[in-house]
Each structure stands twice: as C-alpha cells, then as structure tokens.
Amino acid sequence: MTKLEFQIKKPGNIKDREVLAQLPSDIVEKLGEECNTGYDLKYSRREIFFDGGYIQYNPYRDRCIVHLGTPEELGLEVVDLTTDA
Numbered sequence: 001m002t003k004l005e006f007q008i009k010k011p012g013n014i015k016d017r018e019v020l021a022q023l024p025s026d027i028v029e030k031l032g033e034e035c036n037t038g039y040d041l042k043y044s045r046r047e048i049f050f051d052g053g054y055i056q057y058n059p060y061r062d063r064c065i066v067h068l069g070t071p072e073e074l075g076l077e078v079v080d081l082t083t084d085a
Contacts, residue, residue: 001068002066002068004066004068005063005065007063008022008023008062009062011057011059014046015059016048023064030068031050031053032052033050036048043058044058045057045058046058052068052070054067
C-alpha cells in the first residue's frame with residue numbers, strides 16, 4: 001500500500017472530477033477504473049474507490065489523500081451487490 005498526499009484547490013463542495021483533474025495523470029492512471037463513492041459525515045470526507053486504490057478529500061480543505069493498492073492491501077472488504085433476480 002502507498003499513501004500519498006496532494007495539495008489541491010478547495011473544492012467547496014463535492015466536485016470529484018475537479019479534484020481528480022488536479023492529481024498527477026500517472027497517479028490517476030494507477031487508480032484505474034472508478035468503482036464506488038461515498039461520503040463520511042462524521043469526518044466530512046468524500047471517498048472515491050477505484051480498482052487500484054481510493055482517494056479521500058474534504059470539500060473545505062486543500063488536500064487530497066491517495067491510497068494506492070489492491071483492496072486486500074488496503075484492508076477493504078469487497079462486497080458483490082449483484083443478485084440473481
């Protein structure tokens with residue numbers, strides 16, 4: 001697992017594309033395809049999950065934390081929400 005921190009312009013709201021555009025292109029490439037998103041109300045933190053890691057940012061702060069690695073390396077549980085209806 002790799003944890004990186006980047007200085008960004010404060011989004012002021014949930015602006016995922018704007019935040020991603022401020023990250024180095026090689027880092028965005030390593031993250032891979034977007035899988036899911038969420039918002040942690042307790043910490044006022046947006047999280048975007050990808051095949052190769054996830055990012056966290058607070059809409060009112062000027063930093064973004066990037067965690068690179070497989071879900072297993074990051075301690076994330078993969079849940080399959082598909083059903084055979």
